[in-house]
C-alpha cells in the first residue's frame with residue numbers, strides 16, 4: 048500500500064479535559080465491573096492516557112496492560128454526561144504509544160499482523176481456504192479429540208474453539224440482479240475483510256432485503272477492509288490508507304448510500320471524517336463519504352421498511368452491538384425491524400447494551416476477560432429463554448455462537464437482517 | 479480581586495497547588511508491598527506509580543498520589559491492610575467509588591488507599607423487616623434495583639447514585655433530591671460493622687432502630703473515613719409509594735423560582751423533592767441529553783410528590799397553582815415512570831454535564847436558611863461576575879442546600895487558585911447568611927479550612943477527642959475534616975516523576 052506522510056496521533060487536550068472525573072461511567076464499563084479497579088475503568092484510562100500525553104509517565108508494560116484490557120466498547124461514551132469521546136481518545140492514545148516506540152511487542156506484532164492481512168483480499172482468501180481445509184479434512188476433529196490443542200500457548204486453543212464452522216463458499220460480491228431503474232436508490236454494500244468468509248449468509252440476506260425495498264445494490268469491487276481493527280489497535284496509518292482507498296472507490300461509484308451490516312465497520316466508516324481531519328487532500332471527501340454511510344437497520348427503516356406479512360413464531364432476544372449502540376447511537380432501528388416481523392416475540396435481556404466480550408480481536412488477545420464478560424452475557428441471555436439471539440455485527444455473532452457452545456445452550460445467533468430476510472422468504476414461500 | 483477583600487477569607491493552604499511538586503519522602507519499601515500482597519493477594523495490590531496514579535483523584539479537583547492501593551475482600555483483610563500500613567508508618571485512606579466532592583478519598587499525604595470496590599455483595603434483603611445487609615462497595619442504585627422486586631427501595635438518592643458506594647454514602651452522610659421528605663443517609667442506616675483504626679472489628683447499632691448504649695452508629699455516619707472503615711452496613715428499605723407525580727415548572731428567572739420554593743414550603747405541603755436548575759445548568763443538560771428541558775428558561779424547578787394516589791393528584795395541582803402564581807410560564811407534569819425518569823435523568827446528570835461548558839468545575843456545597851435563598855443566589859452570581867467565572871447552580875432548593883459550580887479551566891495559569899478564592903467567598907456568604915459549609919458532600923480535604931468559621935476551638939477539640947477515642951491517629955485519613963493536622967499545611971500535588979524516581983528502576987522487577 049502507498050505510504051503517506053505520517054500524522055502525529057495523540058489524544059487532544061480538549062478531548063482529555065472534557066473528563067470531569069465524576070465517575071458516572073464506572074458502572075457501565077465491563078472491565079471495571081469485573082475487576083473493580085480504577086485503572087481498568089474509563090475514568091482511570093483517560094487519566095492514564097492524559098499522563099502519558101502530558102509526558103508525565105512512560106507507557107510501561109504495567110500501564111499499557113490496563114489500556115489493553117479496554118474492550119473499546121464505548122459504553123462509557125453513552126454513559127458520560129460530559130460528552131467525553133472515549134473511543135477517539137483510546138484510539139489516538141494507542142496510536143501515540145505505538146508512534147513513540149514505547150508500545151509492548153504484542154502491540155507492534157498485532158498491528159503488523161493486521162497490516163499484512165486485512166488490506167489484501169487474496170491473502171485473506173488463502174487464509175480462510177486453509178482454515179476451511181483444516182476444518183473439513185478431519186484434522187480439526189483429530190486434534191480436538193487428541194487434546195493436543197490444549198497444549199497450544201497463548202490462548203490459541205480457545206481461539207480455535209471460537210472459530211465458527213466455515214461455510215463451504217465465501218461471499219462473492221454481486222448486485223441484486225434487479226434491472227437498473229432510474230428512480231431506485233443506488234447503494235453499495237460494504238463487504239468487509241473477513242465477513243465474506245465467515246458470514247456470507249448475512250451479506251446474501253442483506254442484498255435480498257435491500258432488493259425487497261426496491262433499492263439497487265451496485266458492486267464496488269475496489270473497496271477494501273474498513274480499517275477498524277487497525278484503528279482500534281492504534282495503527283491509524285494503515286487505517287488512513289484504507290480509508291482513502293475506500294473513499295475513492297465508493298465516491299466514484301455515484302451511489303446514494305454505503306450500507307453497512309457490520310456495526311464495527313460502520314462506526315469506523317462514519318468516523319473517516321475525523322480520521323482524515325488533518326489530511327488536506329482527503330478531509331472534505333472523507334466528511335462527504337461519512338455522510339453516505341448508514342447502518343443497514345437504519346437504512347431499511349429510513350426507506351420505509353416493508354413489514355413482512357407471514358409470521359415467524361420465534362422468541363428472540365436482541366444484543367446491541369456496541370459499535371452500533373454506543374459508536375453510532377443506533378438503538379431503536381434494529382428493535383423496530385424485529386418488532387415488524389409478525390409473530391416474533393422480542394424479549395429484552397438485562398443490559399442488552401453491555402458488551403459481549405467480542406470486541407474484534409480482543410476476544411483472542413484478552414481471552415480471560417473476554418470469557419468472563421461473555422459468561423455474564425450468556426447468563427442474561429439464558430434468563431430470557433429465547434432460542435434466537437439477534438445482533439448486528441459479525442464479531443458479536445461469532446462470540447455469541449461461542450457462548451452458546453460454551454454454556455451448552457440450544458439456540459442460534461442471527462443478524463437482525465437475516466431474521467427479516469427469513470420472514471420475507473417465508474412470505475414468498477407461502478405466496 | 480484578591481481574597482483579602484473579604485474579611486475572614488483566607489485561601490486554605492491544604493489545597494493542592496497545581497503546579498508545585500511536593501517530594502514524597504516515603505516511597506513504599508518492598509517488604510511492605512509483600513506484606514500487603516500476602517494479606518489480600520498479589521492481584522489485589524497496586525503500587526507502581528503509573529498505576530496508583532489512577533487513584534490520585536476523586537470527584538473534585540484535588541490530587542495526591544498514594545503509594546499503594548489494596549483491594550481487600552473481607553473485614554479481616556481490611557483489618558490486616560490497615561495494620562500493615564499503620565505499622566509501616568503509612569497513612570490509611572478508605573475509598574469507595576471516588577465520586578466524593580470534598581477530596582475525602584484523596585491520599586493527601588500519600589499512604590495506602592483501602593479500596594472497597596471489591597466488597598460489593600448484597601448479603602441479605604429482608605423484605606418483611608424491610609432491611610438490607612450489604613458490603614460497603616455495593617453501588618447505591620444497585621441496592622434499589624435488587625430491592626425492587628420486593629416493592630422496596632433505598633431512599634437516599636445522591637445524584638451520583640449510579641456510581642457511588644453505600645460505604646461512601648455512610649462516610650459522607652450523603653443526601654439526595656428525595657432527602658427533603660425522607661431524610662439523609664443517617665436516617666436509613668441501622669447497623670454497621672466497622673474495622674477500627676486499632677484493627678478491631680466491631681458492631682455499631684443492630685437490626686432495629688434503637689439499640690441501647692451510645693449511638694456509635696450515629697457517630698460513625700458522616701465521619702468521612704476518619705474513624706474506621708465500614709465493612710458491613712445494615713440499611714432500612716422503604717416501600718415504593720403508591721403514586722408519584724413529577725412537575726417541571728419553568729420560570730424566566732432564578733428569582734421567580736426561588737420565590738416559588740418559599741411559597742411551596744410555606745404553604746405546608748412538603749414535596750418529596752424540590753430541586754432548582756438554573757439557566758447555565760439547563761444549557762449543559764440540553765447539550766448532553768434529550769430530556770425535554772426548555773433551552774431558553776431562566777430556571778426550572780423539579781418538584782415531586784408521592785404517596786396515596788388521590789392525595790398526590792391533589793398536591794400536584796396545588797404545586798402547579800403556586801408555581802403559576804409565582805410567575806411560572808409553564809408547568810409540565812409527568813405521571814408515567816418513563817417520563818419521570820427522563821426528567822430526573824436531566825437533574826442527575828446535571829453536574830457532570832457541566833463538562834460541556836468548561837473543562838473543570840468546582841462544586842460547592844453550602845446550606846442557607848431557605849428564606850435567604852434569593853439573596854444568597856444573587857450574591858453568588860455577583861461574585862462570579864467579579865471573579866470572571868460563570869457559576870452554574872443546581873441544587874436541593876427544598877432544604878436550602880446550594881451547589882454553586884464554578885466553571886473554569888485548570889490549564890490556565892492561576893485559574894485554580896482564583897477558583898478556590900471565589901469558592902471561599904461563597905462559603906463565607908453561606909455562613910454569614912446563617913448557614914453552613916456543607917450540606918452533603920462533607921468537609922474532607924477541601925473545606926476543613928472553613929471549620930473554624932462555624933465551630934469554636936473547644937468544639938473542634940471535642941471532635942478530636944472522639945477521633946482519638948476511636949484509636950484514630952494522624953495517619954488515619956489525614957488532612958480530612960480537621961482544620962489542622964501534622965504535615966497537612968504543605969500538602970501539594972506530588973509530582974509523578976518524582977514518585978517514579980523514588981520508587982527507582984528496580985521497583986519494576
Ligand SMILES: Cc1cc2nc3c(=O)[nH]c(=O)nc-3n(C[C@H](O)[C@H](O)[C@H](O)COP(=O)(O)OP(=O)(O)OC[C@H]3O[C@@H](n4cnc5c(N)ncnc54)[C@H](O)[C@@H]3O)c2cc1C
Pocket residue numbers: 068069070536537571572573574575576577578579581582583594614635636637638641642643644645646647648649650651652653654655702703704706707708709829830918919955
Ligand atoms: C456528579 C456528582 C453528583 C453528586 N451528587 C451528590 C448528591 O446529590 N448528594 C450527595 O450527598 N453527594 C453527591 N455527590 C458526592 C458523592 O457521590 C457522595 O459523597 C458519595 O457518598 C461518595 O461515595 P463514594 O463511594 O464515591 O466515596 P469516595 O469518594 O470514594 O469516598 C468518600 C469518603 O468516604 C470515605 N469512605 C469510603 N468508603 C468508606 C467505608 N467503607 N468506610 C469508611 N469510610 C469510607 C472515604 O475515605 C472518603 O472520605 C455527587 C458526586 C458527583 C461526582
Ligand code: SF4
Pocket residue numbers: 065066067068069070071072073089090093123126127128129130131830833
Ligand atoms: S462519565 Fe465522563 S466525565 Fe465522568 S468520569 Fe466518566 S468519562 Fe469522565
Ligand code: SF4
Pocket residue numbers: 075076077078079087088089092116117118119120121122123124133
Ligand atoms: S470502552 Fe468499554 S471497556 Fe473501555 S473503558 Fe469504555 S466502557 Fe470500559
